Amino acid sequence: MQTIKKTYNSILPHIYAFLGKTYLPYYPSKISIESGNLCNLRCPLCPTGQQDKTARKGFITFDVFKRIIDEIGKHLTLIRLYNWGEPLLNKDLLRMIQYAKERRIDIKISTNLSMKMEDEQIEVLLKSGLSKIYISCNGASRETYMKYHVGGDFDLVMNNMKRLNAKKHVLSECRTSLVWLFHVFKHNQHEINKARELAEKMGIKIKVSKMRPDMGKEVFETTQQAIERDKAWLPDNPEFSVISKKRRKRIGCTLPWTEIMINWDGNILPCCAVYSEKHAFGNILENSFAEIWNNEMYVSARKEILGRKNTKHTICHTCKRSGYLHG
Ligand SMILES: C[S@@+](CC[C@H](N)C(=O)[O-])C[C@H]1O[C@@H](n2cnc3c(N)ncnc32)[C@H](O)[C@@H]1O
Numbered sequence: 001m002q003t004i005k006k007t008y009n010s011i012l013p014h015i016y017a018f019l020g021k022t023y024l025p026y027y028p029s030k031i032s033i034e035s036g037n038l039c040n041l042r043c044p045l046c047p048t049g050q051q052d053k054t055a056r057k058g059f060i061t062f063d064v065f066k067r068i069i070d071e072i073g074k075h076l077t078l079i080r081l082y083n084w085g086e087p088l089l090n091k092d093l094l095r096m097i098q099y100a101k102e103r104r105i106d107i108k109i110s111t112n113l114s115m116k117m118e119d120e121q122i123e124v125l126l127k128s129g130l131s132k133i134y135i136s137c138n139g140a141s142r143e144t145y146m147k148y149h150v151g152g153d154f155d156l157v158m159n160n161m162k163r164l165n166a167k168k169h170v171l172s173e174c175r176t177s178l179v180w181l182f183h184v185f186k187h188n189q190h191e192i193n194k195a196r197e198l199a200e201k202m203g204i205k206i207k208v209s210k211m212r213p214d215m216g217k218e219v220f221e222t223t224q225q226a227i228e229r230d231k232a233w234l235p236d237n238p239e240f241s242v243i244s245k246k247r248r249k250r251i252g253c254t255l256p257w258t259e260i261m262i263n264w265d266g267n268i269l270p271c272c273a274v275y276s277e278k279h280a281f282g283n284i285l286e287n288s289f290a291e292i293w294n295n296e297m298y299v300s301a302r303k304e305i306l307g308r309k310n311t312k313h314t315i316c317h318t319c320k321r322s323g324y325l326h327g
């Protein structure tokens, strides 16, 4: 029953987008909620790593999280509880995960795992009910890792990953999937196989993934501009990058039909590539989600994507002019 509901919820938005509907009678089933846009690392292609000042900084509190879940939780099947910061720094993280799990919503995080962790912390994290933990580690050696995860500690990450994995296998009730996330850049492309071997040795899943150019600027610039600025980071094999001179232009975006991003301060953004509150479509602490989801900003963004006349300029207008993300 749950599987049928999940499939239905994930197909419905695409049908409405395909039919060109701009007023939507359903709620999205998958959302991202920002745990907090502060971080202990300084990754060069991440706006938080760059200490970008265009967004207000903070962590979501349990009360704000609860308010979101109490309003839209019954429609949700998945929450990504991270976006532009380090989720393990949020003191309310476990309470939020438990609150979502009690409502049978899958919840996952992505973490740099570059922090000292007590045995007890590892255990409660694994017992919290998270469905997945992505561990961001773009290197298979100390030297390579440090080029992207500035301020991080490769040995600490490896050690934490091993401890998490070992504990997971002791806890028979633990269903959390651990995935080492390895984004391929020019500086680490020679270590893909080494990383795969290391992961196999540790008995942990690895996902070799496409890199993105400067993630805070993607919406505002063309592919060509991103390639020019970030060419030193681009891997030789274009299959490992979301941008490529050969890639076809995206013909549109369905994200304002399928997903939403809720910032730590309640601001609602149309997707997780948009960073600053100045592009918000509304704030869930000021208006109900039902009001925001079909407000003038949302309807204008959808109409703009469909090539129809509309009334309000949104960040999706800018993104479309840039050729859409990764176009
Ligand atoms: C901004 S991070 C926030 C979560 C956490 N701090 C982390 O790094 O996992 C969100 C996601 O972006 C990914 N990421 C960071 N830099 C990237 C890049 N240049 N290209 C693609 N993904 C990237 C991370 O691996 C992570 O899964």
Ligand code: SF4
Pocket (backbone or CB within 6 Å): 039, 040, 041, 042, 043, 046, 047, 048, 049, 050, 083, 084, 085, 086, 112, 136
């Ligand atoms: S660890 Fe994550 S949030 Fe922190 S700077 Fe790196 S990519 Fe950004």
Ligand code: SF4
Pocket (backbone or CB within 6 Å): 219, 253, 254, 255, 256, 270, 271, 272, 273, 274, 315, 316, 317, 319, 320, 324, 325
């Ligand atoms: S059009 Fe661009 S800014 Fe708008 S939702 Fe899509 S990717 Fe995000």
